[in-house]
Amino acid sequence: MDYQDLLDLAETEKNRQKTIRVHCCTSTGCQASNSVDIMKNMKNAVKTLGLEERVQVVGVGCMGACGRGPLVQIDPDDTLYEEVEPENAASIIDALNGGKTEVIKGDSQHPFFSRQLRIVRENTGKIDPERIEEYIAVGGYQSLYHAIHEMSPTEVVDEITRSGLRGRGGGGYPTGLKWATVAKMPEGQKYIICNGDEGDPGAFMDRSVLESDPHLVLEGMAIAAYAVGANHGFIYVRAEYPLAIQRLKKAIQQAKKYGLLGSQIFECPFDFKIDIRIGAGAFVCGEETALIQSVEGKRGNPVPRPPYPAQSGIWGCPTLINNVESFANISPIIKKGADWYASIGTEDSKGTKIFALTGKVRNNGLIEVPMGITLREIVEEMGGGVPGGEVKAVQTGGPSGGCIPASMLDTPVDYKSLSSVGSMMGSGGMVVMDEETSMVEVAQFYMEFCRGETCGKCVPCRTGTVQLYSLLTKILNKKATALDLERLEELSYLVKDTSLCGLGMTAPNPVLSTLHYFKQEYLDLLQESEFSNGNVVTAAK
Ligand SMILES: Cc1cc2nc3c(=O)[nH]c(=O)nc-3n(C[C@H](O)[C@H](O)[C@H](O)COP(=O)(O)O)c2cc1C
């Protein structure tokens, strides 16, 4: 395929598309509520009413407002229907023909949608993820063409560096710097890994990107491969994401068919193939060194760094590992330029971030927001606040993150600000808690998760998470003493300071942040303890 073929394909696809497109969400969440039947019924209604020339029903990816699904959206007038059922789906088509529908209309102008800035999710909910032609019709694979034909590998790396993109997998490491390290390694076998393990409880951003726009990720990986000199890539996805896996497989086959993956891509001496590796749903396998072990067919245990994967990764070869959302940012950066990307966000955090907004908040689902937006804007404006109550705290960063109290809701969402208040950006989990929430229970919940997910390789994490969980349980059961509270804090720092990998190093964060901001809740429980000596407050200080 050459550039003209790509443009021709885009044109043919645009001509195939009808004036009215009825977008029906077919992501995992909406599929679980019968969206496949909804789509079938709408397609039948189009036939019955003889609207085939004008109306087209399209299965698309996630529209974001997952709490109100199944969702149907009409393009171009942007009418949104919520909580659609198979029984009333046909009436939506009838409404296009002058009839009436009782299906609830959503507010597509609500701040939940209007405050978003969609770069990664630009096509999500608008194109059929199972047809490469739809991706090509919205300009897909043009960035890959431009990178290969008009830029040297070094120029591509420089562009990504100048964009200021930082890894979206949690750590926030500068993407361009990582690419430069791999690119500078001596020529020879190099690999690319896309990390789609996504193990944080409550997180489903990456799943949504893979299910809704798989070619965006494949294109980002191919550009990365060209930039660093790799010819083989792996996408590591957890087995719990069957739809993402199925769509990725289809996308890879389609890209191969058009010569966008494989040998001599765009008739250039550039070869790149992608294989899928399915993880068994262990949180620790998202950690890069454990993931590499797992790709090699070994047990997914972390190993000490250095050497970093960029120097010695899969089978000892230089390996570039990036998160799904990081790769999904690449094509837009190449298309619109580093300056455009760097103009969005804050000084140290450029671009946008996708969050899974969940918990005690009116509007939950997936949002993509510019870096620098405040927590208050997200929770109160976009999320619509807590139903019938007040926000007590917002948890970001999953099991590695922390709880930010309501008094700090004006904190901007960027890497620096979130760490300065004792939390972290993480991969995008954002849980809103109301006044009824026990913060000690929250700490216990995350510790229970880490206790179950520790790989057991090193002692501080293996036994420390168990001990921390027991101490939290003792406190919650009102059987603790002031000494237990002291131990809880001391042990948290010990586990952080002495664990081998990021899981153990960050597992105590939810404990430490709740101890910092909500210590009174711990003290109240001690006061009520059957072992209280009535002097808890002094003793625990
Ligand atoms: C316990 C643990 C789990 C992790 N899980 C993931 C994950 O599911 N997805 C991911 O991209 N990164 C995960 N990471 C971070 C990766 O180790 C790595 O930093 C990341 O994939 C690099 O990509 P990025 O630079 O694009 O963020 C995890 C780290 C730790 C310590």
Ligand code: SF4
């Ligand atoms: S810190 Fe925990 S998860 Fe990481 S290697 Fe040690 S035991 Fe395994």
